[in-house]
Amino acid sequence: MPIPRTNGALVTHKITGRTRLAGVIGTPLEHTLSPAMHNAVYEALDLDWVYVPLPLDDETDLIRFLGAARVLPFQGFNVTMPFKHAMLQHCDEVAMLAQMAGAVNTVHCVNGRLIGYNTDGRGLVEALADNLDFDPADRSVTVLGAGGASGAAAVAFILAKAAKITVANRTLDRAVELIERVSPHARNTALAAVELGSAQEAVSSADLIVNCTPLGMVPGDPSPIPAEWLRAGQVVFDMVYGGAPTQLLKDASAAGARAADGIGMLVAQAAIAVDIWSESAQIRTPRDIMRAAAQAALDERTGEGAGR
16 A cells, blocks of 8 residues: 655555665755655656655754764765755765855765765756756856855856856855855856845846745745846746745746746756666656656645745
């Protein structure tokens, strides 16, 4: 008989002593779609894995969990707020993209060792191509926010050969810190940092605006920027997903911009994580299965709020 799991996930294969573990750590996890996506694709790929949410509240919880992850049969786990930056110092090895971004969102467990990756940036670029037919090469990009997701986005756009990247944040110091961290890798990309309240020119002149702030996760949240800063012809991507369109997406559509929420990025970064854990270059994790599972879980919780 199928075993119901939280957040819309459904595990239909038999769980045994050989079943490998996977999950997501962080807080809050009440609205995560990851179990639904992962368990659906494990079933499709005939992987004897099971994925569960693993809520951790603080650094003490994190350290205890990591000790367990080294000895339990974990294939890997995803990392969300507030541990993406902290995981850098707890991994035995950190891939170059994660080092550049200053954040780890995916960990591969290999013989008791923890290897950290960042799949957010690659997932973002994939979602922009698939959902909005947008290529960042030679384009101007403004990133709203300066957290872990913003760092991953900036690195991804540098590697995609964007012409200019501006990071706009409520506190200028954090935006400057992010720019300084990624600048050694930006040989052909102009970089700038600006305080969010003074970012009108950076937003209005950009070809692409990416919201990496949490504004929009709660129904009724305002947009991180005034509607009048947006214009027709732009592309606006909001990492927030689920529920009704955020105020930013509403404003973008009203201005004549092309816009999308973060569900495509969520699916892409999750699929890339499965690619890493499965260690198979021959199989590309099917995005359509993960997206259908995510959408079904979203439909079940309509009206409950958004996620990241």
